[in-house]
Amino acid sequence: MNFLMTLRIAFKALNRNKMRSGLTMLGIIIGVSAVIAMIAVGSGAKARIQEQIASMGSNLLIVLSGSATSGGIRFGSGSVPTLTVDDAKAIATELPSVKYSAPVLTGISQVVSGNQNWSAVTYGTTPEALLIRDWPVVKGRALTQADVDGRAAVCLLGQTVADNLFGEMDPVGQVVRIKKFPFTVIGVLALKGQTTWGQDQDDTLYVPLTTSQRLLFGRNFPGMVRSISVQATSAGTLQQAEEEITQLLRQRHRLRPDQENDFSVRNLTEAMSTAQESARVMSLLLGAIASIALLVGGIGIMNIMLVSVTERTREIGIRLAVGARERDILYQFLIEALVLSLIGGLIGLIIGVSASQLISHFFKWPTLVSLQALLLSFSFAGGVGMFFGFYPARKAAKLDPIEALRFE
Amino acid sequence: MNFMNDLIRVEHLVKIYYLGEIQVPALKGVDLCIQSGEFVAIMGASGSGKSTFMNILGCLDRPSQGRYFLEGTDVSGMTKDELAQIRNKKIGFVFQSFNLLNRTTALENVELPLFYNNTSSRTRHHRAMEALTGVGLIGRQHHLPSQLSGGQQQRVAVARALVNRPSLILADEPTGNLDTRTSLEIIDIFQKLNQQSQITIILVTHEQEIARYASRQVIFRDGKIIQDLSFEPRQAAYDLTQMPPPTEEAIP
Ligand SMILES: Nc1ncnc2c1ncn2[C@@H]1O[C@H](COP(=O)(O)OP(=O)(O)O)[C@@H](O)[C@H]1O
Ligand SMILES: [Mg+2]
Numbered sequence: 001m002n003f004l005m006t007l008r009i010a011f012k013a014l015n016r017n018k019m020r021s022g023l024t025m026l027g028i029i030i031g032v033s034a035v036i037a038m039i040a041v042g043s044g045a046k047a048r049i050q051e052q053i054a055s056m057g058s059n060l061l062i063v064l065s066g067s068a069t070s071g072g073i074r075f076g077s078g079s080v081p082t083l084t085v086d087d088a089k090a091i092a093t094e095l096p097s098v099k100y101s102a103p104v105l106t107g108i109s110q111v112v113s114g115n116q117n118w119s120a121v122t123y124g125t126t127p128e129a130l131l132i133r134d135w136p137v138v139k140g141r142a143l144t145q146a147d148v149d150g151r152a153a154v155c156l157l158g159q160t161v162a163d164n165l166f167g168e169m170d171p172v173g174q175v176v177r178i179k180k181f182p183f184t185v186i187g188v189l190a191l192k193g194q195t196t197w198g199q200d201q202d203d204t205l206y207v208p209l210t211t212s213q214r215l216l217f218g219r220n221f222p223g224m225v226r227s228i229s230v231q232a233t234s235a236g237t238l239q240q241a242e243e244e245i246t247q248l249l250r251q252r253h254r255l256r257p258d259q260e261n262d263f264s265v266r267n268l269t270e271a272m273s274t275a276q277e278s279a280r281v282m283s284l285l286l287g288a289i290a291s292i293a294l295l296v297g298g299i300g301i302m303n304i305m306l307v308s309v310t311e312r313t314r315e316i317g318i319r320l321a322v323g324a325r326e327r328d329i330l331y332q333f334l335i336e337a338l339v340l341s342l343i344g345g346l347i348g349l350i351i352g353v354s355a356s357q358l359i360s361h362f363f364k365w366p367t368l369v370s371l372q373a374l375l376l377s378f379s380f381a382g383g384v385g386m387f388f389g390f391y392p393a394r395k396a397a398k399l400d401p402i403e404a405l406r407f408e
Numbered sequence: 409m410n411f412m413n414d415l416i417r418v419e420h421l422v423k424i425y426y427l428g429e430i431q432v433p434a435l436k437g438v439d440l441c442i443q444s445g446e447f448v449a450i451m452g453a454s455g456s457g458k459s460t461f462m463n464i465l466g467c468l469d470r471p472s473q474g475r476y477f478l479e480g481t482d483v484s485g486m487t488k489d490e491l492a493q494i495r496n497k498k499i500g501f502v503f504q505s506f507n508l509l510n511r512t513t514a515l516e517n518v519e520l521p522l523f524y525n526n527t528s529s530r531t532r533h534h535r536a537m538e539a540l541t542g543v544g545l546i547g548r549q550h551h552l553p554s555q556l557s558g559g560q561q562q563r564v565a566v567a568r569a570l571v572n573r574p575s576l577i578l579a580d581e582p583t584g585n586l587d588t589r590t591s592l593e594i595i596d597i598f599q600k601l602n603q604q605s606q607i608t609i610i611l612v613t614h615e616q617e618i619a620r621y622a623s624r625q626v627i628f629r630d631g632k633i634i635q636d637l638s639f640e641p642r643q644a645a646y647d648l649t650q651m652p653p654p655t656e657e658a659i660p
Contacts, residue, residue: 005523016511318507321468322521322568323496325489401468405507 003335006328010336013308024304025344027297028381032348033355034290035377036369040356042283043373044366049279053272055192055201057133059099059238061230062266063091063245081224082262085209087252088228092128095244097237102129103209103225107217111205112177113165120161122178122205124212125229130156130189132231140172140187143208147186151210155183158204159191181215183207235269242267291380297344298384305337305392316396317404330397337389338382345381349374414477415576415608416442416465421474423460423631434460435471436631444575447602447609447641449619452628458612461628462580465610466501467491479575496524500569502579506561508553508568514540515549518567525572539567543597559590566597577601579611583618589651595621596644 014021065082088103105124110117123129127143136142137156147154155178162171171185192201207216209225232241242265249263309316316329353374356367423435434457442448450458463469464476467483476483478494486494495501508517518536527535540549543563553561562582569577577598583591599621601607611622619625620642627635 002526314507315509318509319520319524320492321466321495321501321507323492323524323572325492325524328524402463405468405503 006332006335007339009332010339013312013336014339020304021340024300024340025347027300028294028341028344028384029297029348029351031290031294031297031384032345032377032381033352034293035287035380036349036352036373037355037359037367038286038290039283039373039377040352040367040369041359041365042279042286043368043370044360046276046279046283047368048366049272049276052194053269053276056268056272057135057231058269059232059235060132060268061232061238061242061245062268063087063228063230063249064264064266065224065226066262066264081221081226082253083225083228083249084223085225086223087249088126088225090248090252091228091230091245094248095241097232097241097244099231099233100128100132101228101230102126102132104129104227104229105209105212105217105225106227109179109205109216111161111165113171113174116165118161118164120158120203120205122207122212122216124207124209124216126209129229130206132229135192136190137187138190139170140185142187143206148208148210151214152208153181153183153211153215154186154208156187156189156206157185158189158202160200160203161205162188178205178207179216183211238267238269294377294380294384297381298341298388301337301340301385302388302392304340305333305389306395308336309333309392309396312396313399313404313407316399317401317407320399320401321405326397329399330393333393333396334386334389337393338385341381341385341389342378345378348381349378352377414441415444415446415479416440416610417477417480418465419475419477421461421464421471421476423457423464423469424472434631435464437474438631438633440626440633440636442608442610444608445602445606446624447599447622448611448624448626449622450610450612450626450628451614451616451619454614456628457631458628459580462578462610462612466499466578467494468501492524496521497572498574498576500566500572500574500577502562502565502569502577502582504581504584506553506558506565506585508561508564510553513550513552514545514556514564514567517553517564518549518571520568521572535571536567539571540564542570543567557590558586559593562586562590562594563597566594570601574607576608576610579609581612581614583613583615588617589648591618592644592648592651596648599641599644 063083083103085103088101091098092101102125107122108119109122110119112118125143126148127145130136130142140156143154143156146152155176157165157171165171165176166174171188174185175182176185177183189202189204189206194200213222230241230245232238245265246261250261253262255262319329353369356369359365360367418438418440421435421438422433425432425434438457438461450461452458460469464471467478467486471484474484478498483491483494509520515533515536518539519532522532522535537546537549540546543566545560545563545567548556548560551560553564556564562585566582579598583594586594595618598609598611602609609622611618613619620639621644622639623641624636624638626633
């Protein structure tokens with residue numbers, strides 16, 4: 001018996017009982033579409049995190065002030081500045097594994113332009129900070145060393161700030177008031193998007209470090225900064241840079257061996273990779289849960305195939321009597337189960353892909369449907385059909401011709 | 409008697425059915441030889457073991473003891489697949505209850521055995537049409553069994569038995585569900601196959617009326633052969649001409 005004929009018989013048998021075949025397929029349809037949608041949600045999250053890692057800048061280390069115990073009270077990182085501008089310079093000049101470093105002062109400040117006002121994260125830093133983050137300007141110009149040296153009252157606006165203060169207008173050359181001090185806008189930064197934790201990276205301002213020290217944040221702790229951004233020369237030297245920075249700063253801060261660090265070095269790429277890993281695990285978990293639906297669908301197939309074998313005992317007897325071999329009967333029922341599961345799989349595929357599109361459209365959740373996931377879930381559906389169809393098919397094939405013919 | 413010339417030779421055939429603890433001996437030692445080209449009627453009361461015997465001859469069942477040689481080959485030792493091949497190629501089986509596939513046309517029913525030996529679809533169609541022509545059913549090939557009379561259904565079954573051009577036809581009470589005239593028409597087909605194509609026919613019946621068209625009558629009682637005689641057979645074709653005109657359903 002050749003494959004095409006067996007296939008035709010299978011379609012005929014399934015067609016004969018449309019309602020039943022449809023309901024049986026439903027299990028597989030739900031299973032496959034759930035698997036696809038869940039994997040799409042998971043991979044979407046993963047892809048977004050990956051994008052964000054790239055947007056943060058590569059091979060990035062952040063050195064934060066604090067994390068030291070002083071008088072028995074543990075301060076959070078960065079709460080008491082312990083890092084100096086000179087520390088930042090030393091890191092850049094003395095360590096071969098470091099490409100750039102930039103001292104950073106941070107705070108939230110009120111920005112006013114005309115009758116518009118807005119609060120934004122404000123960074124007082126050097127031109128390297130934007131190089132480290134690989135963040136170009138799209139309008140105007142970037143910060144320069146001359147701005148820093150001359151304590152120029154200039155600022156760069158993130159897209160969100162620019163939009164909120166100026167709308168369609170070109171902000172370059174305009175004057176804004178930051179904490180009541182007038183600053184000239186010299187440029188607008190390119191769009192970055194959100195961080196993993198949902199923070200808008202474009203809701204930001206950059207001003208020269210020196211200016212911020214004088215006007216905005218630096219008055220309580222002169223010459224000190226909250227953090228230093230560092231870019232290692234490559235991914236390979238990231239670890240080395242982390243160790244060298246720790247060593248250098250302990251030296252510079254004259255810490256005795258028994259003293260804790262009064263700073264901390266954070267590897268952001270690593271943190272993001274952890275986030276990425278958890279997204280991957282989530283995606284696997286969601287897929288696994290959805291697979292259970294698929295397995296339940298398989299049990300439905302098995303159930304219906306068993307009923308079908310019983311109902312068609314006489315037909316099997318007739319086929320055996322005219323010369324069908326065991327394997328002819330086995331294939332016939334196996335292919336029937338396979339057709340059920342693959343058609344169900346195909347419909348599930350379409351529904352799963354549409355569901356993913358709907359999820360990203362209505363819930364603003366990024367989804368990613370990969371060809372791999374489609375192939376995987378489709379072949380899984382086939383596998384389920386084979387697995388759960390095998391027992392009923394074997395039962396049919398093992399029937400005794402005489403008893404099958406006598407069956408009422 | 410030349411051993412190799414026997415189409416069928418059974419030696420001390422025993423078949424015991426087991427119903428739980430109870431043993432039901434259906435055949436209690438049957439010896440029989442049938443030559444190629446014979447037309448044998450097997451007779452006997454209900455429960456005497458005729459069907460059991462036929463099922464073994466048809467390779468649908470295996471004996472509990474004894475040996476069965478078909479064309480000189482011992483069938484008892486064959487695998488299931490080999491038995492399936494024999495059922496497919498060498499033997500055509502006709503049942504009392506027709507055993508056609510419902511919801512499947514006459515043509516496809518006749519084609520069925522050819523599905524299981526990889527016959528091309530053209531040859532399949534050709535051979536099935538030829539077989540349907542042989543039993544006088546041309547024009548009804550697209551009818552479903554439910555759209556055919558009992559006699560016509562049995563003709564489809566005969567065509568199916570013939571489609572692989574077997575040398576042996578086994579028929580277990582093929583006329584049991586048919587009226588006299590239709591029965592005679594089926595017997596006529598068998599007789600023509602036997603006389604014109606030298607196909608060996610073994611036919612179970614409990615009616616003497618039917619058995620007298622065979623050239624040999626073997627009578628079973630209680631799982632054993634009690635009589636085995638040869639006769640000059642009556643001719644079904646002639647007897648048909650002597651019958652009242654056919655009812656409308658009997659002839660296509
Ligand atoms: N599958 C079976 N299980 C148990 N007993 C059976 C079975 N088939 C037939 N028999 C018994 O074997 C005997 C012969 O049956 P069978 O060959 O069908 O007789 P016949 O066809 O001559 O009427 C009967 O007593 C019957 O009850
Ligand atoms: Mg019987």
